[in-house]
Amino acid sequence: MSKPTLVIGNKKYSSWSLRPWLLLKHSGIDFDEIRIPLDTPEFKEQVRQYSGAARVPVYIVDGHAIWDSLAIAESVAESHPELWPEDPVARAFARSMVAEMHSGFTALRSELPMNCAAHGRQIEISAAALSDIQRIETLWQQCAAYHDGQGSWLFGRFSIADAFYAPVVVRFQGYNLPLHKATRAYCDMALQDAHLRNWMADGEAESEVLDIEEAGTV
Ligand SMILES: N[C@@H](CCC(=O)N[C@@H](CS)C(=O)NCC(=O)O)C(=O)O
Incomplete structure (x- = not known):
């Protein structure tokens, strides 16, 4: 199984990205990060490779995308109650x-x-x-x-x-x-x-x- 990946925006500004990132770190889960800078002409196209919602964060586990911070949190909590x-x-x-x-x-x-x-x-x-x-x-x-x-x-x-x-x-x-x-x-x-x-x-x-x-x- 490959490592999970969290797709995030700029760490400086992306509050929705910080939430799952922090809970993954606190859960001790080893994951890769892909950072897509917000507010660029390429942003939507780049993030659509991972999620049709075209927003960060997106969490990819075993090739499956989970998008939206709350869905990611609930999914991680299934194995980390x-x-x-x-x-x-x-x-x-x-x-x-x-x-x-x-x-x-x-x-x-x-x-x-x-x-x-x-x-x-x-x-x-x-x-x-x-x-x-x-x-x-x-x-x-x-x-x-x-x-x-x-x-x-x-x-x-x-x-x-x-x-x-x-x-x-x-x-x-x-x-x-x-x-x-x-x-x-x-x-x-x-x-x-x-x-x-x-x-x-x-x-x-x-x-x-x-x-x-x-x-x-x-
Ligand atoms: N409800 C979503 C909100 C995600 C969201 O709005 N993310 C922002 C970055 S913090 C984004 O992708 N903005 C880019 C855009 O809307 O084009 C969540 O909880 O994950």
Whole structure:
């Protein structure tokens, strides 16, 4: 059997690519990476070789493509059930907040692009983006009720919820935002994670600059 492959976009900007990449790393799965830079004339043609949806990420296992970050996460969790909290109530909460991330937070996502090269930038945000941030802070606080007592991630051990909110951690360190102490503590812990640090370092080293993803002032 060949090694699985994850097709990703720019590490600097591709928040949807970061999610499966991080959970694969935390699962100890050995995989190859194919990086297709976003926003180029060739992007669609290149990514269509792997998925008709023409978006990254795409995960290829035994020649079969799994596209969309949530489908990849659920597929990986079939052989790595520890990626979800063990307790069914905690697991349902984790699944709900992952689904909410996957389908929502549009103001946050459009006004505060994930940018691994941004650190503490000044930015003006709308009431809608502030409301998204407050909702995320509430969710993170609510996770404490389901903590398994084993670590500092949202549910204790690292889970798909941490992978799905990792781009939010990158955003929260990228822009100067009014955040609760508990939010900062979770972000500081996550930013110490060796895998997330590697991704961010690779992203920061990338030479492409996409104006549409650049927000805030240094
Ligand atoms: N729902 C998809 C979203 C994937 C997505 O929008 N990926 C972006 C990069 S972060 C992309 O491929 N953009 C290129 C395009 O839409 O042309 C997922 O969860 O994987």
